[in-house]
Amino acid sequence: MVKSQLLAIIVVGVGVSCTKSSSSNDTTPSKEESTLVDSIPAQAVSILKQQEISALEKQMIDQGLVDVQEVEPDIRVELKYSKTDNFIKKDVYGELTRAYLQPAIAKKLAKASEILKRNHPDHSLLIYDAARPNSVQYQLWDALDDLKIPARSKTQYVADPRIGSIHNFGCAVDLTVANAEGVPLDMGTPYDFFGPLAYPRMESQLLREGKLTTRQVANRNTLRQAMTQAGFSVNPTEWWHFDGMSRNAAKARYGMIK
Numbered sequence: 001m002v003k004s005q006l007l008a009i010i011v012v013g014v015g016v017s018c019t020k021s022s023s024s025n026d027t028t029p030s031k032e033e034s035t036l037v038d039s040i041p042a043q044a045v046s047i048l049k050q051q052e053i054s055a056l057e058k059q060m061i062d063q064g065l066v067d068v069q070e071v072e073p074d075i076r077v078e079l080k081y082s083k084t085d086n087f088i089k090k091d092v093y094g095e096l097t098r099a100y101l102q103p104a105i106a107k108k109l110a111k112a113s114e115i116l117k118r119n120h121p122d123h124s125l126l127i128y129d130a131a132r133p134n135s136v137q138y139q140l141w142d143a144l145d146d147l148k149i150p151a152r153s154k155t156q157y158v159a160d161p162r163i164g165s166i167h168n169f170g171c172a173v174d175l176t177v178a179n180a181e182g183v184p185l186d187m188g189t190p191y192d193f194f195g196p197l198a199y200p201r202m203e204s205q206l207l208r209e210g211k212l213t214t215r216q217v218a219n220r221n222t223l224r225q226a227m228t229q230a231g232f233s234v235n236p237t238e239w240w241h242f243d244g245m246s247r248n249a250a251k252a253r254y255g256m257i258k
């Protein structure tokens with residue numbers, strides 16, 4: 001584990017709220033921070049880390065959210081923000097590896113899984129992200145500064161945390177379809193690819209231009225059919241994102257997950 005990650009865990013673990021980075025090269029700890037990191041024993045770091053994990057997960061359980069796999073064990077989960085394999089290259093979930101949703105949305109997703117299995121018995125839904133606490137939304141938002149994304153363009157990548165993403169209410173899910181071996185089907189772009197190639201609304205044109213193959217569009221349709229038949233709505237610019245409810249409805253019915 002690199003020191004910057006370690007430091008991030010410690011900072012989060014002691015409950016310091018996430019604020020915008022004051023400088024762009026803040027991946028290198030200052031002399032003071034290095035001393036802090038070096039002086040904390042590994043065991044203490046582990047305890048801090050566990051406290052943070054339980055805080056994130058406990059918060060969701062306390063707010064009535066459910067572990068999706070407890071509702072439908074056939075659904076696979078691989079949270080991209082719990083690894084560094086994501087567009088900000090940062091693990092912002094720590095040890096949180098389970099996907100949580102509002103119970104009604106988890107039930108809808110179980111229905112989508114059932115529809116998928118009916119048509120493709122050896123395929124499974126594979127969740128990349130589900131309920132996302134608002135504190136994490138701030139971390140993603142702030143990480144865009146490190147990527148040098150201009151302030152006016154930030155909402156093209158991440159929903160403004162002050163308004164909140166539907167993920168922040170536990171009513172949206174990012175996912176794909178995996179084959180019998182658990183390997184994701186080819187959807188034409190990776191998860192969190194920002195650009196027209198990921199836009200469902202551009203698929204017919206991209207297909208005509210040879211930028212997406214018939215197979216890739218068919219794979220997206222497999223996912224979309226299962227999701228829309230279960231009552232989810234499609235996002236016009238992200239093939240992987242589905243809403244189980246509008247933001248207004250989610251806001252009125254559930255509080256934001258802090």
Ligand SMILES: [Zn+2]
Pocket residue numbers: 129167172173174240241242
């Ligand atoms: Zn999403």
